[in-house]
Amino acid sequence: MPSGTETMTAEESPVVQYCSDLIRLDTTVGRRSERSAAEYVAAHLAGAGLTPLLLEGAPGRTNVVARMAGREPDLPPLLLHCHLDVVPADPAPWTVHPFSGEVIGGHVWGRGAVDMKDMVAMTLDVVTTLAASGRKPRRDVVLAFVADEEDGGTHGAQWLVEHHPDLFADCETAIGEVGGFSVPSPQGSLYLLETAQKGAFTLELTAQGLAGHGSMLNDRNAVQVLSRTVAAIADHPFPLRLIDTTRTFLERIGEAFGIEEAAQHPEKALAALGMVGRIVGATLRHTATPVVIQAGSAPNVVPSRARAQIDCRAVPGFEDEFLAELRRLIPPEIIWNTVPRGSGHENAMDTALTAVVTDALLAEDPTAQVVPFCMSSATDARHFSRLGLTCYGFVPLRLPPGTDFAAMFHGVDERVSVDSLVFGSRVLDRFLSAF
Known part of the structure; x- marks a missing residue:
């Protein structure tokens, strides 16, 4: 599991610092490049012993791809993809500055907190923890941190698929946004998995x-x-x-x-x-x-x-x-x-992946039930699915009661709870270790 979370407060967890740091790196699509965030990610991946590739679809529109070796290299690798860009944010109506990354009231505030620098932070946390502990994921994991998702992926996922398909050639399954978040019910926590x-x-x-x-x-x-x-x-x-x-x-x-x-x-x-x-x-x-x-x-x-x-x-x-x-x-x-x-797609719910997702969630939340859902908008899955990958949306977050999660996407006062980040890192660690 992510290191030190048993002996430190949630706000002291590295995943919180990663998320805060990434938010402070302004990667507003159409205004700023993703280069600063890509270099930040690449430095942490290199520190964990990986060899990240920095690939640009256009000057400054930087993508990072790395491969993490697994315990069973004969298994088809998993693609884990996140995007580094964010939509614009006018500071005027915000409670805190949208690029401050401040930690206030048990939340990390700022543009990209849930869309989707939270997953970037959780991934960095798990990768660095695995490296420090000498553990490996079950199978190889191809990590892709991409540019330009918010504007169609022309310089990001689409460009990688068209110009560097070899990086994903042996992958069969992918996880990315949106899914894995909790909804309270009388029967426990329902976790919506995008299938x-x-x-x-x-x-x-x-x-x-x-x-x-x-x-x-x-x-x-x-x-x-x-x-x-x-x-x-x-x-x-x-x-x-x-x-x-x-x-x-x-x-x-x-x-x-x-x-x-x-x-x-x-x-x-x-x-x-x-x-x-x-x-x-x-x-x-x-x-x-x-x-x-x-x-x-x-x-x-x-x-x-x-x-x-x-x-x-x-x-x-x-x-x-x-x-x-x-x-x-x-x-x-x-x-x-x-x-x-x-193009749209629909994947089966009862698969080896969804079984491991369920087990990972149950280990951290005994009331967890996984529920499939269809996403109304398009993500980078539309590009990676062109390579024949089966794409799911899974960013594990146990949300605090009363959270209007839908309003966080592209909305004012976007934020993610500290406890959700720590929970997500632990679930992601379990998932990668078992799948």
């Missing part, structure tokens, strides 16, 4: 019309045509589509909260989960969310063209149905196309 992920693409719409003066009648106004189409898509009630992962999720939530036939009444199960229901609720059906509308530049001129972009997320296995429904909602006068942003 599926929706696919993502951008729907681009263009309306051509007749330019003219805003004061005149115009039955070929491109803005009107586009607006009606965008509204029709956004308001469309896409049908319920329960994949095996989601059906199992609802059944287990129903058992834990005493909800009969939860799969037939998913809204009851989601309500029982509170804020976490926001994460899972979007996976029950396809979603199409307008995100960009562009038209005109003057208050009295009707433009000849109007454009829109819609963020589309497809339930895995139902992509063709989703496209057919969108096609039906788009009138002939609209020109449209789709830009793929990652």
Whole structure:
């Protein structure tokens, strides 16, 4: 287990210092590079006896890849991937500065605390502890700390997959974000393991019309045509589509909260989960969310063209149905196309990996129950899955009661509890030692 946690306070644990240090290294995507965090990670990996590679998809957009030898080298290696970049944070509404990494009230505060410098810190803690104790994971572990996840992975996971696939060639399974966090229930702690992920693409719409003066009648106004189409898509009630992962999720939530036939009444199960229901609720059906509308530049001129972009997320296995429904909602006068942003996937729940995940959690939390769920957004798993890897979301965190975990992602006052970090390191250590 991570060294010294039995004799020191949680706040004195190295994992807390790692997390705080990483938050102070501003790696805001689009504004700062990941180089500083990559060098920090590489130095600690080298200190643990590993040989990290620093690989850049663009100047400063630095990825770190290293391989940790296991006790049974004949087993297929595990890929453990984390991203080093974070989304922007305006300091004005924050309680503490988002890049301070301060430890206040039993939490490490700052941008990236849960997305996902917490996992970077836990990984460094486990790697350095294993090295210090002379222990090894069961199998080889390929560690990838990547750039650019928050902006699509062009210089990070996608670039590594396209330019350095040999680094992952013998891997079969991967863990990364999002999953492993706890939800309280009357039957104990439910730990949501991501076993599926929706696919993502951008729907681009263009309306051509007749330019003219805003004061005149115009039955070929491109803005009107586009607006009606965008509204029709956004308001469309896409049908319920329960994949095996989601059906199992609802059944287990129903058992834990005493909800009969939860799969037939998913809204009851989601309500029982509170804020976490926001994460899972979007996976029950396809979603199409307008995100960009562009038209005109003057208050009295009707433009000849109007454009829109819609963020589309497809339930895995139902992509063709989703496209057919969108096609039906788009009138002939609209020109449209789709830009793929990652395929969805669904993995089996009852595997050797999930069994070890369960055992590792139970060793630290005797009330633990593992529940599969589908992720509504895309992660770097979309890139690594192109190599044939089976990708799961597992960042173990036992959350304090009342935590609005969904609000921590890209939100104001992002923070992670010190106890959660220490717990996560211990679970991750057990997992890597046994899997």
